[in-house]
Amino acid sequence: MRERWDSLVALVRITVAASPWLAATELLLVVVMAVAGPLQAYGVARIVNAVTGQGSVTAGAIILFGALAVAFGGLVLSDAVRHRLEDGIEIGLQSELLDLATKPPGIGHHEQPEIADRLGAAREEFRRLKGTAGTIGSGLAVLITTATVLVLLAGIHPLLLTLPLLGVLRLWASAYGARQFRHAITVTMEYNRRQAKLLDVVSHPGHGLEVRAFGLRGMLTDKIAEQFRLQNGPRWRARRQGHLLEIAARVLFGLAYGAAIVFVLWLARAGRATPGDVTMVMLLAPQTDQAAQRLSDSVRVLIAMLDVAGHIQWLRRHLGHQVAWAGAEEPPTTLRHGIELRNVSFAYPAAERPVLRDLSVYLPAGSTVALVGDNGAGKTTMVKLLARLYDPTDGSILVDGADLRAINHQAWRSRISAGFQDFVRYEYTAREAIGLGEPSRLGGPTQPRAGAESEVRTSGDAFTDDSYDAAIDAGDARAVIDRLPDGLDTRLGKRFGGTQLSGGQWQRLALARAFMRERPLLVLLDEPAAALDPETEHALLDRFNAASTATRETGGITLLVSHRLSTVRMADLILVFENGELTESGSHEDLMATGGSYAELFELQASAYR
């Protein structure tokens, strides 16, 4: 109950935040229009009585036409107000959800099923909240209409109050059905998420070749249909139950309506009711029915809205808490000593076993460090911890002695450059796709929204052509750019009518991007050239080293993850991982002299090339 109340408060706040004035106007209009309906019936009754010789026609006509004018004017005005209010709510919620999903410093929240479910549900249904003022207003309006109708009917005969009472029964049926349906939605959210994921696999153009080559289409579409069935079975059953209950309540109301008319006719014949009373019952009884219908619609919509508002409120609480772990200190301008991992252990969210265990290692300033080890040994996880996508579960990472947790994560990341195996294919112009390696100097579309906290730290003037040339050469992307019809200004990607690139060409642009940031404190290269042959990877690393002179000047550390030991041997320090633990460390010569697993693997790889 308390949760529902919190959701209701959140719902009202969301609407008022969009525009207090528009929200208040909408509410007022709805209330005024609510009184106008029953007043019209009252006006007609007065006219009928006047025609049969009781009272004046003028008074009845004034009430009738006054109520009609208010209803019409209110309708026109409320339409305009509602649209503006709805737009405000939609824009506000859209950017809030985006902020909630992206503001936490790490990415752990995306991997927690409850957060993923609630984020998915909120994203899918947040537009429902646009109509909050209308729905709450309409509920209030119905209550006012019903109160007016109650007074008018009670004036004729108290027994007629049975009609609005049956309306309450209908309302209960509707609320019960709506609650059952929302419950069915909540318990089937997981199937919805799986279905979305599978749809993404089937419909993503990049997956087309593999899906067809393995003949997976049939199997995947069957799986999608299965998730659809699992999701919709309980939802349809809940909906059907709700409908049956509502139909039963409506039939009961219809019978009571018939009985009420017979009853008031009997009263009129006995001289205990006027012809105006008969007309009024005939007009008001359907209004009670409509009121019950509108109120049950409002209740159904409100229950759905409360669910969505509840998700948003929950996300605010949980993700807001995660935002709190963002530190406030600035990173050092230059690294004087290096980065130390002290007794670091790490387990992924919701995972039972730690992936890294009690890792202690010193990465000296200005050095190139290579991470090697079997698949799943924990190399990428260490890279993610250094980029502060996650915080260690135990132990700490010290940057020149300062705990990384105390450093502002955005400021820290603005001093990191990176090249990954799973790089992003930005379908912008080639200039932008490369320049995004240092967005603060790119200008234009990457500038933050007004009022939003900037993720982009200014680090110098806009790029010159020389900056691009140097990065393109270092990333070995010159041939790719030369073949583009408009050079750097060519739009990339077929989706927006641009030029499509091959996997290797995209990769070279990603590498050029990694060279755009000047004076980084940390360069993270996680198998950035996995799709290239060993010689090209070697040459790339040489270029990276040459370009890293500036990095070394600032004490910057280059961290390279690679399975090719011929490339790795040039590193100052090689760290060998096995099953989440650091088993060997030292220079190539040291490790070869030790004769451990590194030396064994190096010999094995070298013999394959002899």
Ligand SMILES: Nc1ncnc2c1ncn2[C@@H]1O[C@H](COP(=O)(O)OP(=O)(O)OP(=O)(O)O)[C@@H](O)[C@H]1O
């Ligand atoms: N997001 C995640 N959630 C849960 N477990 C994860 C996640 N990412 C990786 N893991 C697990 O952590 C372990 C280490 O993964 P990691 O990616 O660090 O290995 P790696 O040494 O980089 O492997 P590779 O050489 O294959 O890239 C693996 O067992 C993997 O299953």
